[in-house]
Amino acid sequence: MQTCKLFGFDFINATHVAEVVDDVMRAIQIGDSVQHIVTPNAYLLQELYKEGKESLLHFAQAAKWVLPDGMPIVWMSKLKHKNALKARLTGSDLFPILWARIKQEHLAATFVLPNTQLGNLFCQEYPACNVCTPAFFDAADETYINFLAHDICQLLAAQNSQFLFVGLGDPKQSLIGIQVARLYEQLNPGKQLIIAYLGASFEFYHGYKARAPQWITQLGLEWLYRFYKEPKRLWKRYTVGNIRFLLIAFKELMKK
Numbered sequence: 001m002q003t004c005k006l007f008g009f010d011f012i013n014a015t016h017v018a019e020v021v022d023d024v025m026r027a028i029q030i031g032d033s034v035q036h037i038v039t040p041n042a043y044l045l046q047e048l049y050k051e052g053k054e055s056l057l058h059f060a061q062a063a064k065w066v067l068p069d070g071m072p073i074v075w076m077s078k079l080k081h082k083n084a085l086k087a088r089l090t091g092s093d094l095f096p097i098l099w100a101r102i103k104q105e106h107l108a109a110t111f112v113l114p115n116t117q118l119g120n121l122f123c124q125e126y127p128a129c130n131v132c133t134p135a136f137f138d139a140a141d142e143t144y145i146n147f148l149a150h151d152i153c154q155l156l157a158a159q160n161s162q163f164l165f166v167g168l169g170d171p172k173q174s175l176i177g178i179q180v181a182r183l184y185e186q187l188n189p190g191k192q193l194i195i196a197y198l199g200a201s202f203e204f205y206h207g208y209k210a211r212a213p214q215w216i217t218q219l220g221l222e223w224l225y226r227f228y229k230e231p232k233r234l235w236k237r238y239t240v241g242n243i244r245f246l247l248i249a250f251k252e253l254m255k256k
Contacts, residue, residue, distance in 0.1 A: 001013070001023055002014070004068075004077050004081055004085050006068075006073060006077055006252065007045055007049075008061050009040060009066050010061075010066055011067070011073065011077070011085060012065060014086060014087065015086045017090070017093045017094040020089060021098045021101055023065070024037070024065065024098060025101055025105070027194070028162050028192055031192035031194075032190045032191070032192055033190075033192065034181040034185055034193045034194075034195060035064040035193070035194055035195070036059075036062075036064055036177065036194075036195050037067070037091075037094075037198075038060045038063040038065070038066055038197050039067040039089075039197065039198065040060060040067075040068070040070070040073070041070030041072075041073070042072040042073065042241075042242070043241050043245070044170055045073075045245060045248060046244035046248055047170065047241075048060060056170075056171055056174055059178055067089040067090065068085050069088065069089065069090045069091055070088065072245065074087070074088050076249055076253070079253060080252065091196070091199060091201045092211060094201075095165075095198055095201040095205060098196070099205070103126050103128075106128065107163065108129065108160050108161040108163070109126075109159070109162070109163040109164070110152065110156050110161040110163070110165070111130075111164075111165045111202065112131075112133075112148075112152060112164070112165070112166045113131055113132075113167050114133065114167065115133060116131075116133050118202060119133055121206050122202070122206075128159065129161075130155050130161075131155075132152050132155055134168070134176075137172070145175055145176055146179060148176055149180045149182075149183050150183065152176070153183050156193070157187075157188075162192065164180065164194070165198060166195065166197050166198070167198055167199055167200065167201060170199070173197045177195045180195065181193075
């Protein structure tokens with residue numbers, strides 16, 4: 001697929017997430033390894049560029065499919081490149097289309113989700129899936145993450161899943177996925193698995209959380225809508241985080 005280089009990421013340059021889904025489904029037929037789908041936005045970028053996050057940054061940059069999940073990234077591409085990004089591609093838009101294709105082609109999937117109620121909805125909707133719902137844990141707890149990875153690999157084997165969907169938010173979902181990928185490749189050399197890190201997409205899909213109206217999204221103001229909905233939780237993300245992103249964006253523009 002065509003890509004656009006920004007912040008060290010090869011962002012997919014497509015007009016619609018359906019193009020990404022087509023590419024993912026082709027890969028599942030011919031692949032022989034673990035591949036990753038990541039969806040960086042402005043907040044995640046500034047988090048990844050913090051000191052001590054180098055391994056997570058390199059992991060995200062090396063993903064097979066990197067979606068520009070934020071209008072600031074699209075705007076930056078227009079300032080930086082003639083071949084600018086054509087559209088914002090979000091994980092929340094990607095998942096329903098990819099999920100429909102998975103069900104249509106009778107493939108199997110495993111989910112890592114924040115609560116059992118959400119997991120039950122997916123299992124009721126499509127029997128060829130299973131779910132892991134971890135207890136609350138600290139992102140620095142390597143022992144528990146390693147335990148989760150073994151548990152998830154057992155679920156993948158039990159369902160013979162071709163897809164693993166992780167929806168815990170970063171950095172937890174990335175830390176889990178990295179460990180699962182390492183263990184899965186040891187246990188299943190040469191076997192394809194797609195791991196998608198899609199945050200709240202699964203909650204949006206089943207209506208646990210409401211997405212911003214389309215006109216707000218088109219203006220690139222979805223962050224403002226989310227801040228309005230959850231000000232106590234998100235105030236730091238959209239104040240300090242936005243300032244950090246602007247500094248990173250300025251450095252990116254200064255690069256040749």
